[in-house]
Amino acid sequence: MPMQIPEQEERATFLESYAQMWERWRDFSSITTRNVFWKAFAVNYVIQIVIVITANIWFNHSSVLEYMFTIVTLVPLLAMCVRRMHDAGHRGTLAFIYATCIILSLLFGAVLGRHPSNVLLYAAGVPLVLVTLVGIVSGVWGLVYLFEPQAERDF
Numbered sequence: 001m002p003m004q005i006p007e008q009e010e011r012a013t014f015l016e017s018y019a020q021m022w023e024r025w026r027d028f029s030s031i032t033t034r035n036v037f038w039k040a041f042a043v044n045y046v047i048q049i050v051i052v053i054t055a056n057i058w059f060n061h062s063s064v065l066e067y068m069f070t071i072v073t074l075v076p077l078l079a080m081c082v083r084r085m086h087d088a089g090h091r092g093t094l095a096f097i098y099a100t101c102i103i104l105s106l107l108f109g110a111v112l113g114r115h116p117s118n119v120l121l122y123a124a125g126v127p128l129v130l131v132t133l134v135g136i137v138s139g140v141w142g143l144v145y146l147f148e149p150q151a152e153r154d155f
Contacts, residue, residue, distance in 0.1 A: 034084070
């Protein structure tokens, strides 16, 4: 029999779900329902889009603000993804693999953005392609898990 979902989670608004993401930023062991996960994810995504649009209008390119927002939200989002995977009956390993790919991509982007030489681009090309492929596979696989319903447990 599936675990009973607390009523406050079933009726959580978008902002309550987003606040819960920040309040439980270091909780990697419990669960997060689909409802709370997707509402918090949507709010975070809208904020990120606003930051990207604002940065492109004001600075005419990507900015440090975009990178800072990604870095600041990485751990709370990772924790929420792991909790959601637990709720679906899976381990959170894919979320950690995907987060590692994001971090490596940010590092490659930062290095290549500062030193765009052909030698560096060639040297970073293969690892960057591998990181991208692993990120895509783990991201799609993890996304399938995030859409799954709550798993049945014996509590």
